[in-house]
Every structure is written in structure tokens, then in C-alpha cells.
Amino acid sequence: MTTTSSTTTTEKWVLVATILASSMAFIDSSALDVAASSLQTDLNISATELLWVINSYTLMLAALILIGGSLGDHYGRKRVFMIGISVFAAASLVCGLAESVGLLIAARTVQGIGGALMVPGSLAILSASFSPERRGMAIGTWSTFSTLTTLMGPVLGGWLAEQGLWRVVFFINLPLAAFTLFVLATRVPESRDSTAAKQLDLPGALLVTLGLAGITYGFTEAPGLGFGHPRILFTLGGGILALLAFVYVEMHSAHPMVPLKLFKSRTFSGTNALTLLLYAALGGLPFFFLLNLQKVQEYPADVAALTFLPLGILLAIMSRRMGRLVDQVGARLLLTVGPALAGVGFFLFALPGITSRPDTW
Structure with missing residues (x-):
């Protein structure tokens, strides 16, 4: 009984830590998408420079994410996760204080390095800490709260942008990082992949x-x-x-680093291909859509942010239920229906065109 209670308590703290760490990345990214226009005006930077403020993070994240996952398997997922959070938080502080676009891009690049150490660890620690029968529920819960924080990001970013406080988008990461590091250090056990090769x-x-x-x-x-x-x-x-x-x-x-025999599995290959295509479509939507609403269709930043509320609310409501449903019926049906519905949503976004005046509905 004591062991079961202890395991349940540990699982709860694992969820807290992974949700908080993910919240930093999601809030930072989604809020910055809305605040980008305010940032561009305040620092007087070009569209290309603004794109690099956004993409310098993505560049390092994409380039190093496989290494981040491999380091966690070898040297301990919690250890690498904590290093990633620390780097991300330190870079966030510099981003918030930056007075030039060069320093901001450099700090965003370092943020990407921290993200590459942090992002793979989140789900890896979850998967290692929960039994297979409870893993779907855990990932669904993580997705729900991650969605809620992603939902908060544009609203918060829009309000901050209207107040001229885009720097606060970066400063928010500091208390989140401090509490997450405390939880990880005191409540979450270390884990690593025992089957990983001894040499990197x-x-x-x-x-x-x-x-x-x-x-x-x-x-x-x-x-x-x-x-x-x-x-x-x-x-x-x-x-x-x-x-x-x-x-x-x-x-x-x-x-x-990546055993190619994994790709002999149709499930592994198909799921990864689907994830690549889906997130390639979803990843660019917030930045370009919100920039279009503000620069072309002249929405205020806070009003533009509200256009993402329906998406966020539905994701928050459905994510945990879908996690449990995966445990019951498998992933194939949901991975088929979900992208199809997302495609319909993208099509509907294209219908209104450029309105003569802001028209949120």
C-alpha cells in the first residue's frame, strides 16, 4: 500500500514538472507569435530580422533535438532536462533585457539549445515514470495542461503587446523555471535508457x-x-x-543515435511521417496568421489573439479524453480523423480572405 501510494505521489510530481517545463516553451512561443508585431516596432527591425528572432530558436531546436534525446538516455533524463531548463531560463532573461536585434537573436539561439535539451526529456520522463496502462492517461493530462498554457500564451501576448510589454513574455519563464527545477530536484527520480549504447x-x-x-x-x-x-x-x-x-x-x-531498424516498423515509420506532416502544417499557422491579422487586416494584438480561443478551448477539453480513448481503441482511428478535421479547419480559415474591417467572428 505504501509503495503504491509513493508511486502515485511520484507520478503526480512528474506530471507537475513536465507540464511546467512544457508550459515555458509553449507560452514563450505562442505569446511571442502575437507580440512579434510590437517587438518589431519597438526595436525597429525588418521583417527578415523578425523572422530570425522567431527562427533562431527553431533552428537550434531542430538541429540539436536528437542529440538532446540521446544525451538524456545516456547521462540521465532528469539531469539533462534540468540543464535544458536552466539554459532556457538564462537565455530568456537575456532576451527580455536585449536592446538590439543581434543580442536578441543570439539569446534566442541559446534558448533553442536549452529547448533541445528540455523538449525530448518531457515525454521521455513521462513514459519512463508511468506504466503502459496509465501512460495514455498521463500523456493526455500533459496534453490538456500544455494546451491550456498554449491557449494562455496568445491572450497574454496580445495583452502585453497592447501595453508595450513584450519583454515580459520572456521574463515569465523565470519563476516557472525556478519552481520546476525545485520539483525536479526534490520529487522526481532519475531515469535513463538501460539499453542505450555506452558510447555516444x-x-x-x-x-x-x-x-x-x-x-x-x-x-x-x-x-x-x-x-x-x-x-x-x-x-x-x-x-x-x-x-x-x-x-x-x-x-x-x-x-x-537512430537505429535504422526502427523504420522497418510500419507503425513507427507511419506515425513519425504523420507527425512530421501534421506539425509542419500546424507549426507555421500561429505566426503567419496572427501577423496577417495585425499587419494586413489591422486587428489589435489582443483581439487577434482571441481568434485562437476556440481552438485552445476544444483542445483543452478533448486532450485528456482522447488520451484515455487511445488506451481503449488504439491510435489509428484518432490519427486518421484528427488530421482530416485539422485540414477542414485550415480550409475554412482560407475562406474569409481580407476583410474590409476587423471581423473576429
Whole structure:
């Protein structure tokens, strides 16, 4: 009885820690999408510079996220998770204090490094801490609260932008990080992958970092320079070659970072392909949609943020229920219906066009 009670208490604290850590990333990202216009005006920066303020974080996150997961497996998920949170929080402080776009972009880059150590650890710690029969419920709960914080982000960012307080978007991370680190240090046990290779796959890590960084950089700069520009051709081509070399190295490595045999599983390959396509569609929507509402259709920042309320409310209500439903009926049906409904939603977004005046409804 005591063991069961202790396990349940530990699980609750694991949920608290992972939800709080995820909240930092989600609030920061979703609030910044709304506050981007205010930030651009305050610092007097170009559209390209604004894009780099957003994408410098994404660049490092994409380039290093596989390494972050691998480090957690080898050296302890909690340890790497805590380092990631600390780096993310320190960079957030610098972001909030930055008076130049160069310093802001540099700090956002460091934020991305922290995020790459932090993001993989969240679900990895959850999965390691909950039994298979309770894992769906735990991930559903995590998704619910993560959605609520994502919902808060645009509303908070819109209000702060209207007050000229976009810097507070970054300062919010500091108390969240401090409490999360306290919970992790005192309440959450360490875990690591006992089946992980003893030695890190350094050649693979270098190649995947160069490959993902090259592709992310190339697509970020391409709208301004054009896909035919030598710099774009070099970075995109170099990124593709690095990823091809990564696949070759993984095929012949005694301790691969990504065992390619995993992709023989149709479930693994299909789920990852679906996740890639779905999040590629969902990831760009908030930034460009909210910027369009404010710059083109002249919505105030706080009103533009409210357009995401229905999405957030429904996600918050449904996420935990869907997590339990996955445990009961499996994921195939939900992974089919969900993206289809998301596609219908995107289509409906395209119908109104540019309105003659702000029309939230």
C-alpha cells in the first residue's frame, strides 16, 4: 500500500514538472507569435530580422533535438532536462533585457539549445515514470495542461503587446523555471535508457546537426534571397548531403543515435511521417496568421489573439479524453480523423480572405 501510494505521489510530481517545463516553451512561443508585431516596432527591425528572432530558436531546436534525446538516455533524463531548463531560463532573461536585434537573436539561439535539451526529456520522463496502462492517461493530462498554457500564451501576448510589454513574455519563464527545477530536484527520480549504447554516436550527432541546421537555415533565408541564390543552394545542398551521410553512418555504426531498424516498423515509420506532416502544417499557422491579422487586416494584438480561443478551448477539453480513448481503441482511428478535421479547419480559415474591417467572428 505504501509503495503504491509513493508511486502515485511520484507520478503526480512528474506530471507537475513536465507540464511546467512544457508550459515555458509553449507560452514563450505562442505569446511571442502575437507580440512579434510590437517587438518589431519597438526595436525597429525588418521583417527578415523578425523572422530570425522567431527562427533562431527553431533552428537550434531542430538541429540539436536528437542529440538532446540521446544525451538524456545516456547521462540521465532528469539531469539533462534540468540543464535544458536552466539554459532556457538564462537565455530568456537575456532576451527580455536585449536592446538590439543581434543580442536578441543570439539569446534566442541559446534558448533553442536549452529547448533541445528540455523538449525530448518531457515525454521521455513521462513514459519512463508511468506504466503502459496509465501512460495514455498521463500523456493526455500533459496534453490538456500544455494546451491550456498554449491557449494562455496568445491572450497574454496580445495583452502585453497592447501595453508595450513584450519583454515580459520572456521574463515569465523565470519563476516557472525556478519552481520546476525545485520539483525536479526534490520529487522526481532519475531515469535513463538501460539499453542505450555506452558510447555516444559523435559522427552521427555532428552530421545530423549540420544537416538539420543547413536545411532550416536555407528555408528561412530562401524567401528573401530566392532559391537560386548561391548561399541557399549551398546550405540546402549541404544539409541534404549531411543527412544522407548521417543515414550512411547510422547504417554502419556499432552504436547508432537512430537505429535504422526502427523504420522497418510500419507503425513507427507511419506515425513519425504523420507527425512530421501534421506539425509542419500546424507549426507555421500561429505566426503567419496572427501577423496577417495585425499587419494586413489591422486587428489589435489582443483581439487577434482571441481568434485562437476556440481552438485552445476544444483542445483543452478533448486532450485528456482522447488520451484515455487511445488506451481503449488504439491510435489509428484518432490519427486518421484528427488530421482530416485539422485540414477542414485550415480550409475554412482560407475562406474569409481580407476583410474590409476587423471581423473576429
